[in-house]
Amino acid sequence: MATAVWEQPRRRNIFARPTATTGWYSWVTTVDHKKIGILYGVTAFVFFLLGGLEALALRTQLATPDADVLSADLYNQFFTMHGITMIFLVVMPMGVAFFNYFVPLMIGARDVAFPRLNALSYWIFLFGGIFIYSSFLLGGAPDGGWFGYAPLSTKLPTDGMDFYAVGLQFLGIASLAGAVNFIVTILNMRAPGMTLMRMPVFIWMALVVSFLLLFAMPVIAVALFELMFDRLFGTNFFQVAAGGDPVLWQHLFWLFGHPEVYILILPAMGIVSEVLPTFSRKPLFGYAAVVFAGAAIGFMGWGVWAHHMFAVGLGPVANAAFALSTMFIAVPTGVKIFNWIGTMWGGSLRFNTSMLFSVGFVAMFIIGGLSGVSHSIVPHDAQQTDTYYVVAHFHYVLFGGALFGIMSGLYYWWPKIFGHRLGEGLGKLNFWLWFIGFNLTFGPMHIVGLQGMPRRIYTYPDGMGWNLWNLMETVGAFVIAVSTLVFLVNVAVSRRKGRYEAGADPWDARTLEWSIPSPPPEYNFAEIPVITHRDDFWHKKYFVGPGKTAEPVFSGGAAEAEHEAEHHIHMPSPSYFPVIAAFGLLVAAYAVIFGLPAVAIGLLITTLGFFGWVFEPGAAE
Amino acid sequence: MELFRGLKARGRRFLLGVLAASFALFGSACETNVGPQDFLTPEGPVARRADGLWDVTFAIAVVIFVVVEAVLVFTLVKFRRRPGREAAQFHGNTKLEVILTLIPTLILAGLAVPTVKAIADLSKKSEGALDVTVTAKQFWWEYKYPDAGVVTANEMHVPTRTPIFLSLESTDVIHSFWIPDLTGTQDVIPGRTNNMQFIADEPGTYWGQCKEYCGLSHANMRLRVIAHEPAEFERWLQDQSQPAANATSGAAAEGQQIFLQTCVNCHAVQGTEAKGTIGPDLTHFASRETFAGATFANTTENLRKWVDHPAAIKPGAPMPDYGLSAQEIDAVVAYLQTLE
Numbered sequence: 015m016a017t018a019v020w021e022q023p024r025r026r027n028i029f030a031r032p033t034a035t036t037g038w039y040s041w042v043t044t045v046d047h048k049k050i051g052i053l054y055g056v057t058a059f060v061f062f063l064l065g066g067l068e069a070l071a072l073r074t075q076l077a078t079p080d081a082d083v084l085s086a087d088l089y090n091q092f093f094t095m096h097g098i099t100m101i102f103l104v105v106m107p108m109g110v111a112f113f114n115y116f117v118p119l120m121i122g123a124r125d126v127a128f129p130r131l132n133a134l135s136y137w138i139f140l141f142g143g144i145f146i147y148s149s150f151l152l153g154g155a156p157d158g159g160w161f162g163y164a165p166l167s168t169k170l171p172t173d174g175m176d177f178y179a180v181g182l183q184f185l186g187i188a189s190l191a192g193a194v195n196f197i198v199t200i201l202n203m204r205a206p207g208m209t210l211m212r213m214p215v216f217i218w219m220a221l222v223v224s225f226l227l228l229f230a231m232p233v234i235a236v237a238l239f240e241l242m243f244d245r246l247f248g249t250n251f252f253q254v255a256a257g258g259d260p261v262l263w264q265h266l267f268w269l270f271g272h273p274e275v276y277i278l279i280l281p282a283m284g285i286v287s288e289v290l291p292t293f294s295r296k297p298l299f300g301y302a303a304v305v306f307a308g309a310a311i312g313f314m315g316w317g318v319w320a321h322h323m324f325a326v327g328l329g330p331v332a333n334a335a336f337a338l339s340t341m342f343i344a345v346p347t348g349v350k351i352f353n354w355i356g357t358m359w360g361g362s363l364r365f366n367t368s369m370l371f372s373v374g375f376v377a378m379f380i381i382g383g384l385s386g387v388s389h390s391i392v393p394h395d396a397q398q399t400d401t402y403y404v405v406a407h408f409h410y411v412l413f414g415g416a417l418f419g420i421m422s423g424l425y426y427w428w429p430k431i432f433g434h435r436l437g438e439g440l441g442k443l444n445f446w447l448w449f450i451g452f453n454l455t456f457g458p459m460h461i462v463g464l465q466g467m468p469r470r471i472y473t474y475p476d477g478m479g480w481n482l483w484n485l486m487e488t489v490g491a492f493v494i495a496v497s498t499l500v501f502l503v504n505v506a507v508s509r510r511k512g513r514y515e516a517g518a519d520p521w522d523a524r525t526l527e528w529s530i531p532s533p534p535p536e537y538n539f540a541e542i543p544v545i546t547h548r549d550d551f552w553h554k555k556y557f558v559g560p561g562k563t564a565e566p567v568f569s570g571g572a573a574e575a576e577h578e579a580e581h582h583i584h585m586p587s588p589s590y591f592p593v594i595a596a597f598g599l600l601v602a603a604y605a606v607i608f609g610l611p612a613v614a615i616g617l618l619i620t621t622l623g624f625f626g627w628v629f630e631p632g633a634a635e
Numbered sequence: 636m637e638l639f640r641g642l643k644a645r646g647r648r649f650l651l652g653v654l655a656a657s658f659a660l661f662g663s664a665c666e667t668n669v670g671p672q673d674f675l676t677p678e679g680p681v682a683r684r685a686d687g688l689w690d691v692t693f694a695i696a697v698v699i700f701v702v703v704e705a706v707l708v709f710t711l712v713k714f715r716r717r718p719g720r721e722a723a724q725f726h727g728n729t730k731l732e733v734i735l736t737l738i739p740t741l742i743l744a745g746l747a748v749p750t751v752k753a754i755a756d757l758s759k760k761s762e763g764a765l766d767v768t769v770t771a772k773q774f775w776w777e778y779k780y781p782d783a784g785v786v787t788a789n790e791m792h793v794p795t796r797t798p799i800f801l802s803l804e805s806t807d808v809i810h811s812f813w814i815p816d817l818t819g820t821q822d823v824i825p826g827r828t829n830n831m832q833f834i835a836d837e838p839g840t841y842w843g844q845c846k847e848y849c850g851l852s853h854a855n856m857r858l859r860v861i862a863h864e865p866a867e868f869e870r871w872l873q874d875q876s877q878p879a880a881n882a883t884s885g886a887a888a889e890g891q892q893i894f895l896q897t898c899v900n901c902h903a904v905q906g907t908e909a910k911g912t913i914g915p916d917l918t919h920f921a922s923r924e925t926f927a928g929a930t931f932a933n934t935t936e937n938l939r940k941w942v943d944h945p946a947a948i949k950p951g952a953p954m955p956d957y958g959l960s961a962q963e964i965d966a967v968v969a970y971l972q973t974l975e
Contacts (some may be wrong), residue, residue: 087851325821330754351703377704380703563723
């Protein structure tokens with residue numbers, strides 16, 4: 015790889031690169047995309063448990079009318095943190111976890127383009143999550159909603175919304191660094207022969223998501239800076255009395271917020287587009303259409319933000335325009351649904367757990383898509399908006415969609431990451447509880463929404479006709495919690511040695527990551543493969559016979575000679591500077607809220623971190 | 636039978652009706668301070684226009700849902716892996732893909748036309764509309780009838796079959812005004828005056844509540860619209876424009892004294908020195924069925940609790956706790972109950 019000649023330092027100096035490959039220190043200093051992927055996944059899952067506990071508390075409060083489980087104050091903190099957690103600390107980083115682990119493996123690369131930047135993103139994400147959650151112990155969590163509408167968000171008395179403004183800014187840095195990294199990796203580091211139109215759909219979705227992040231995060235950054243300045247330094251961006259405008263916040267927030275929706279869902283669509291072909295034993299139906307539909311969603315996602323603002327009073331012309339754009343973004347989404355069904359049509363479908371979650375995704379996403387279209391009927395959206403009907407809609411998209419896709423991906427790629435499958439028996443129990451719990455929780459929200467139950471209310475009176483539906487929803491939430499426990503048990507018992515040992519290619523899959531051992535060696539590919547087809551690995555195993563059916567290729571196929579020349583492969587060395595640089599930002603973030611001058615200390619630490627980053631030697635001694 | 640309230644038996648609501656019916660057994664039928672807030676049973680032309688669009692959209696969505704899910708389930712069953720089943724290796728079908736892209740496009744175009752037309756129609760102010768200014772505050776509503784000079788709170792009285800044209804303003808944060816039976820939501824935003832219009836066909840009470848998260852007691856910022864026959868509405872307006880009578884004797888007189896020393900900072904009672912504008916105008920307080928954001932029934936017991944310690948029954952309520960003695964509280968409540 016790098017051919018620059020390094021003046022090798024003679025003695026171990028402060029810049030010497032760490033060398034540990036096992037133990038906790040190896041995880042702190044790692045720049046290996048696979049380890050970072052696992053770190054992302056585990057961290058996001060822990061946050062999923064926290065966000066889930068918040069949801070259970072919210073649902074317990076709403077199980078009965080006039081309940082007294084949570085105070086209004088705590089309820090508001092919990093619903094705000096539930097949203098922030100699930101969006102910024104669970105679904106987004108889960109997507110990034112899969113990108114990290116599989117983008118290099120699926121394009122035939124040995125790592126991402128900027129391994130240390132990758133580590134930096136992870137540490138910033140982790141510290142950002144800890145930072146936001148620490149607000150519970152420091153006077154109160156954010157309580158202005160994940161949408162943080164000004165001027166309320168500028169007036170709430172605790173430090174909660176300061177944590178929101180600074181914390182999301184913090185997480186945004188991680189997202190931006192990750193986005194740049196994946197764009198460069200995908201565009202520059204594909205194996206020879208892997209043209210763009212031979213890339214797996216998952217990689218396409220990673221690319222589209224990275225571009226969305228690259229353009230969306232700066233928009234929210236502007237909004238968050240304005241909010242932070244209004245709260246902490248007395249500016250007046252959103253203060254009417256001083257000539258500010260609260261609607262500015264909404265435009266900025268949703269101009270970020272709607273592309274964000276696609277940032278959350280496209281990785282799951284990418285996963286489903288890998289899982290369905292594998293377990294249908296067929297290529298993806300209409301590859302080009304699926305890719306272009308994904309890209310079209312990415313572009314059109316920038317033109318629909320004001321459908322979150324139909325009740326703001328933007329006027330009939332703006333409302334009509336955004337109604338039209340909102341309707342027509344359903345078209346590429348519909349195309350994807352048809353193509354997934356087309357992929358299964360004529361196949362030979364194997365319903366293991368991963369496949370069940372992907373099929374569940376398709377089935378549930380149809381519902382979320384249809385209710386989404388109903389929001390574009392502006393005069394009726396004026397009724398639906400801010401009711402539980404909307405809560406039902408976006409959970410069908412983000413839970414029925416994104417989380418089903420993520421679960422599918424976990425079951426699908428688990429053997430590649432850990433060398434063993436997850437149990438199928440517990441897996442199916444996990445799926446069915448998940449599926450039933452999900453529909454029990456969010457299905458009735460459509461009805462209670464149409465019955466006029468608004469969102470974000472900590473209590474409701476008896477006699478509205480909402481009681482039974484709310485109770486069902488709460489029961490459903492606990493079913494989901496049980497399902498999550500089943501997943502954790504499955505993870506634990508599947509680890510038992512030799513129980514579900516998986517080879518390199520347990521699913522008879524199609525893409526490059528299955529051509530190397532499970533778990534993959536640190537260098538991924540002993541020899542960088544040369545790509546001749548879309549689904550190249552499948553084409554090394556099969557050819558299409560005369561009856562349009564797959565016939566095995568007898569010579570070779572899977573896992574070829576792997577151990578050759580291991581010691582000639584140059585891999586990036588670990589580094590402890592990313593975690594130092596990220597830690598400095600954490601110090602600075604606390605300082606912004608609790609003692610402005612200390613920002614200098616934080617930034618000094620970060621600067622020293624980057625200094626070491628620049629001057630550490632190119633490789634371990 | 637409360638579950639049925641939101642889901643009155645109309646044929647086209649069959650789906651929801653079946654669902655509700657299966658659970659109606661569990662519904663309770665107690666008398667409460669609330670009423671239906673669903674938007675499936677519009678009671679005026681504005682809400683009806685939106686509901687008409689919904690009916691079409693919902694019907695189309697149900698058909699698409701059934702067809703697509705049926706095709707999906709059929710695929711799953713028919714092409715499941717079983718001995719001898721070989722997957723056919725094909726990559727797509729351009730003609731089919733084009734058709735399946737065009738069908739949803741055409742359906743959506745069909746929905747777009749009436750939607751855009753409705754957006755345009757509903758944005759116009761009707762001839763002869765009654766103007767009402769709505770001011771949203773944490774966590775209650777103030778209504779001004781500029782032509783009559785009447786100010787009231789939380790319960791808006793309107794004449795039937797007359798367009799009511801609202802000008803909505805906020806003094807603190809963003810709220811959202813909503814009476815589902817009569818019209819959809821309009822955000823109420825500081826620094827802006829938004830407008831909306833509705834008509835109530837029949838006399839009656841229509842319930843709604845604030846829909847934009849506005850702080851601690853967002854859940855307790857309710858409202859109602861009470862529609863009267865036009866002649867009766869005129870009488871109501873006439874009554875409301877009278878100043879309050881002085882309390883002359885007993886606890887009420889004592890209560891008025893206390894009121895004019897403490898409550899006066901925020902509340903107005905026309906005909907007295909009380910001219911505060913921060914809280915609701917209480918001139919005809921006793922004529923209201925509810926108070927504090929239409930959250931509590933206007934009863935002696937509720938009033939006592941409220942005056943004693945407002946934030947205890949309504950979190951975040953800005954009304955301060957004056958530490959009045961039980962006797963003083965009784966006096967203030969007695970005074971409030973004279974404000975017919």
